[in-house]
Amino acid sequence: xxxxxxxxxxxxxxxxxxxxxxxxxxxxxxxxxxxxxxxxxxxxxxxxxxxxxxxxxxxxxxxxxxxxxxxxxxxxxxxxxxxxxxxxxxxxxxxxxxxxxxxxxxxxxxxxxxxxxxxxxxxxxxxxxxxxxxxxxxxxxxxxxxxxxxxxxxxxxxxxxxxxxxxxxxxxxxxxxxxxxxxxxxxxxxxxxxxxxxxxxxxxxxxxxxxxxxxxxxxxxxxxxxxxxxxxxxxxxxxxxxxxxxxxxxxxxxxxxxxxxxxxxxxxxxxxxxxxxxxxxxxxxxxxxxxxxxxxxxxxxxxxxxxxxxxxxxxxxxxxxxx
Ligand code: SF4
Numbered sequence: 001x002x003x004x005x006x007x008x009x010x011x012x013x014x015x016x017x018x019x020x021x022x023x024x025x026x027x028x029x030x031x032x033x034x035x036x037x038x039x040x041x042x043x044x045x046x047x048x049x050x051x052x053x054x055x056x057x058x059x060x061x062x063x064x065x066x067x068x069x070x071x072x073x074x075x076x077x078x079x080x081x082x083x084x085x086x087x088x089x090x091x092x093x094x095x096x097x098x099x100x101x102x103x104x105x106x107x108x109x110x111x112x113x114x115x116x117x118x119x120x121x122x123x124x125x126x127x128x129x130x131x132x133x134x135x136x137x138x139x140x141x142x143x144x145x146x147x148x149x150x151x152x153x154x155x156x157x158x159x160x161x162x163x164x165x166x167x168x169x170x171x172x173x174x175x176x177x178x179x180x181x182x183x184x185x186x187x188x189x190x191x192x193x194x195x196x197x198x199x200x201x202x203x204x205x206x207x208x209x210x211x212x213x214x215x216x217x218x219x220x221x222x223x224x225x226x227x228x229x230x231x232x233x234x235x236x237x238x239x240x241x242x243x244x245x246x247x248x249x250x251x252x253x254x255x256x257x258x259x260x261x262x263x264x265x266x267x268x269x270x271x272x273x274x275x276x277x278x279x280x281x282x283x284x285x286x287x288x289x290x291x292x293x294x295x296x297x298x299x300x301x302x303x304x305x306x307x308x309x310x311x312x313x314x315x316x317x318x319x320x321x322x323x
Contacts, residue, residue, distance in 0.1 A: 003041040004077075005176060005208050006062065011035045011071035013057050017281070029280045031057040033232040035071070036307070039176070044202065044209040046223030046240070048216055048255070050277055054232040055212045059178040062210065063097050064088065075176075093123050096169040100181035102161035106153040112139070113149035116167045123172050138167040141204075143197060159190035163197070170201060180212045195221060216259050220244060225315075228252045231280060231288040234307055238316040248310070248318040250295045287321070295322060 013032040031054045039045050047055045060066045062073060064080065073080050080091050099105040106115055117135045120126040126134050136146035142163040153161055162182060169177055179198065183191040195218065201207060211222045219226055226243045228236040228251065236249040247253045277292075278284055284291050290300040299321055307319040 004038055005041045005075065006037075006039040006210075007074040007077075008035055008037040008062070009072045009074070011037075011058070011061060011073065012069045013054075013061055013066060014069040027281045030232045030283065031280065032061060032068070035232075035234055037227060037234065037237075039208060039210060041175070041208055042202075042206060043224040044211050044222050046219035046226040047210060047212045047229060048214065048219045048226060049229035051214055052277060052280070053229045054280075055229050056180050058229075059097065059180045059210060059212050062176075062178055063095060064091070065097075089123075093119075093172050094174050095176045095178070096172070096174040097178040097180060098162070098165050098169050098182045101185050102158065102165045103153060105165055106161060108153050111150050111152055112144070112156070112164050115153075115164060116171055119168060119172045125172055134171075138171055141170070141201070142167040143193075157190075158186050159194060162186060162194050166194075166197065166201070170205060170207075173205065174207070176208045176210065178210045178212070181214070182211075183218060184213065184215070191218070198222070216255055228255070231277065231283055233288065233319065234317075235289065235319045236317065237307070242316055246316075248316065248323045249289075249320050250293050250322075251289050254292075254294070287319075297321060 011032055012030070012034055015029045015031055017027050017029055033054075035058060037045075047058065049055050057066065061068050064083075068081065075091065075095070080088075083091055113132075113135045116138055117126075117131055120131060120134060135149060139146050139149065144160060144163050144167070148156070153164070156164065182198070183194050186194060198209070199222070202209060209222070211219065213219050220240060223240050225237065225239050227234050228243075228249065230251050236243070236247070236252045243252065244256065247256055278288070284301065286299070286301040286303055287293070287305050290296050293300065303321070305319045305321050307317050310316045310318060310323065
């Protein structure tokens with residue numbers, strides 16, 4: 001795994017929020033705070049964490065849907081934050097996003113065919129003569145029928161709507177897809193179908209995924225490597241199997257202890273974490289996890305741990321004073 005596709009260096013996104021109608025106070029939210037992350041061609045990198053940890057913001061920064069406060073994002077060795085005009089348009093052809101709520105991300109007044117065909121027109125990848133055929137092929141690739149081309153989003157089920165979004169995303173043959181909670185809004189029975197579709201498409205089209213989810217079971221099923229995010233920072237990053245067999249960060253251990261084991265004869269001892277995730281408006285000093293950490297030591301509320309590659313454990317990164 002050495003064909004680097006995306007290289008994120010020191011990425012930051014800070015939002016300024018006002019204190020309300022009558023207040024002149026302003027606060028800063030560190031939604032993404034100094035993130036370094038590499039994504040290699042052909043892999044699925046899972047990004048997992050609780051709601052509000054900044055994982056979706058990171059996905060939107062990669063897509064250039066948000067502008068970062070600092071840092072760099074290299075794609076094929078070029079800093080995409082320098083792009084504008086044609087270069088940015090060309091980048092957007094290579095990187096696509098699939099959102100959580102397929103209904104909200106589809107225009108209800110447009111047919112499935114016109115939604116799927118739109119990127120082909122924008123990027124001039126088909127003429128009028130072959131457009132119909134391309135749309136029909138794409139619909140079949142994602143498990144829809146070409147006969148459904150004239151239907152509107154409300155005439156499809158939730159799973160079918162997500163298939164339309166996927167067809168739209170792959171229409172222009174992207175290299176990287178940011179899948180932001182792509183199955184969270186779907187029934188459990190449908191989730192596996194969509195996940196399997198994404199896996200098949202990855203093989204067939206040579207795709208690379210950044211797969212964002214709060215659900216560790218889903219991330220485990222999909223990912224080659226997994227990054228665990230907490231309050232805007234990555235606290236652990238390693239290969240899939242290693243994370244589940246040898247989690248090092250106390251937060252990862254807490255998350256994993258809450259995942260049910262599909263075997264009634266086995267029970268996992270659940271680790272209890274106290275309190276909610278602190279507000280990013282007022283993050284704790286030192287290690288951001290210290291107010292909830294069951295293994296906290298004296299230094300934890302004073303010095304912030306850095307994400308380090310563990311000695312003798314190549315590729316397993318963790319940010320904790322104990323590891
Ligand atoms: Fe817990 Fe301290 Fe490690 Fe943070 S640095 S995870 S508080 S032990």
